[in-house]
Amino acid sequence: MNVLGLIVEYNPFHNGHLYHLKESVKKTNANVVIAVMSGNFLQRGEPSIISKWKRTEMALLNGVDLVIELPYVFATQKAETFANGAVSILDALHCDSLCFGSESGEINPFLQTTQFLLQHQIEYDELIKKHVQTGVSFPKALTLAFQELAGDQEILDLSLPNNILGFHYVSAIYKQKSKIKPYTVKRSSAGYHDETFTSPTIASATSIRKTLFSSESEELKIRNYVPPETLERINKYKSENTLLHNWESYFQYLKYSILTMSKEEIQSIYEVEEGLENRILKFIIQSTSFHELMEKLKSKRYTWTRLQRVCTHILTNTTKQEMKDITELSPYIRLLGMTEKGQKYLNSIKKDVPIPLISKVSSFQHPLLDIDIRASYTYNMIFQEPNRSLRLQDEYTTPPIRILRK
Template identity: 45%
Template sequence: MKATGIIVEYNPFHNGHLHHATSAKEKSGADVLIAVMSGQFLQRGEPAFADKWARTEMALAAGIDLVIELPYAYATAQASDFAKGGITLLDALGCESFCFGSEQGAIEPFLRSYKLLADRRGQYEQMIHEAVKTGVSYPMALNKAYTELVGETEGFADLKQPNNILGFHYIDAAKKLNSPIQPITIQRIGANFHDPIRSGTAIASATGIRKAFFEDTSIEELSVYMPEASVLALKRFAEETGSFGSWNRFYPLLRYTILRERPDGIRKFAEVTEGIENLIYDAAKTEDTFENFIVRVKSKRFTRTRVQRMLTHIYTGFTWEQLRTFQTPTYLRLLGMSAAGRNYLNRQKKNIGLPLISRAASLDDSMGKLDIHATSMYMLGLGKTAMKKEYTSPPLYFG
């Protein structure tokens, strides 16, 4: 059986994701579609809108055959490490290809860009270093250096676009792994990442859907943008928890943690750098809402996304010391499967490159224990006491 992979968050699963999943399977000619999906906290430093089991249910109903959890250490990391984690897991599962959505819509510009930067790696890194010294954020420094290298030459990937950037990192990760896995891209359709929802279309970004919901648009009113299974899963999740994940919901606990730790304690958490712990502490003392807090802290150098990743690690207690111990994913956590996915695992069992874990009780290393802890903190943020959900939730089966 031939498998292709995708790296996703499904926050929540919408019609654009359905297009990506369907197109990935068609374009790759694969029999099985495998999704590596972030768990309870996401790459842009946010609690997931719905937990990983609700999002797994959405994915399986839409035709995904295997859902594998991307460990917290990679799901909440900067783009290069996020990509490394996802591609490592897809490679371990024997995927022949991976498929990402992009603004570019064609793979050749990415391959040209990769070759350019590989050939001129030393110069590129020096240019990034010089740009960072001017006070710009690291992502802006990357883009500035890349733009200078490319110049007016056509045929390269536009790495100012968010999905193009992530796609480039997937390719870079596969090359660094010396993996035979082949990249495929499809044209991203409809809304861009930050776009609000628009009437007259069935495609909206996950950000737009969440924003509309928190501005008092009902799940029923948003159903035009999502498959029916997603709507039903969200309704069940809301009935179980009484709310959806957001920093507004989690902020009282985050604020308490910041004030308890004080600057000296904040400094130990992953991604906290360059004295920003003082600003974080001062903002927590004075700002009653998360939005006011984040506006106080973010800046040209420290983007909202970067600050939110710091806050995620402060909230979960993930330290620099822990981060530095993780070199690569150590297991494959199975969240759900279809009949085809189960058949694929049975056929591939001797060739799978990492331990396949179906129960949380088997997550006995530090990376796995961190995932269990992240679920506890996520449930606490929702105001629920279901701390043992990791242990009581077997993989979902969609037959």
């Protein structure tokens, strides 16, 4: 059995993802595919446009055999923590390989860069600290530290978003002493942050989401860029729930949360540092939308992504105290869905899986799972009753999705 691991968000699953999936299977000769997927809140600190359950269906119908949820405490974090949690789950499930998309398209630069920085870890950390103290953002400090340390050496371009994630995946494999073999597939056509359609069939998730929220005939405009299963589920979700999720849907709840918290309570929220609570309290009163709040908050020190994550933690009331004992490894595996092949594989290894495997949340207790459940409650609060109360029960009433693929 040759088992391929993928680390994904699928927000939503589009043709670029399908290309990556097929190329990854071809490159690794895999016959089982496991995807570790972010839940309802994502790495850039934003809600997924449709629920993790519908995104699980999209993945299973398009070639994935097992979908595992990446816990909130990893899914809504900087790239390094995100990668550590996801790789630890794939390792626990005995994956042979991990294949990720990148701007580079070649695995050797990732291997060489990882080895170089691990050999110079102390100097690298010191340089990062030095640059952060000048007031630049943390991602910028990483890039500057890397450039300063590498000098004239030809090493991976870590200014590109998928290269950054790929680098942290490979680093996590090294640090965890995993037997997983890394591979990469070059991103095709659309760039990670592209906001417009530049190819007849491949578009970024960013441009697809933008179209979905800006056009009355959105299903016609994205039809060429997503598999039929994705279009069908987006339309069905919107029809059943009268909405798709974005930050503006949650702004009134965020504003209420902030205005009913003391300065000390905001300070206690995870990732609120360096007096950020003062800016939040100042600008929330003046802001009439989430976008306006973000425009007022962003600065040289605070990136849009970091601020979105802070807002997510405020919305879910995730505190520094709750997050202080997080390790690099996930303490459990939450199963969201499987095909018949995926179920057979899981049955064949479950006695050798070193951490608890959860198919029913009511059968397992853990502080980090409590945060996952609370995040799910938060995600579903924007629905109207009685749909809201039905969706609030999803964590307990929805079994792992089973797909019989043709």
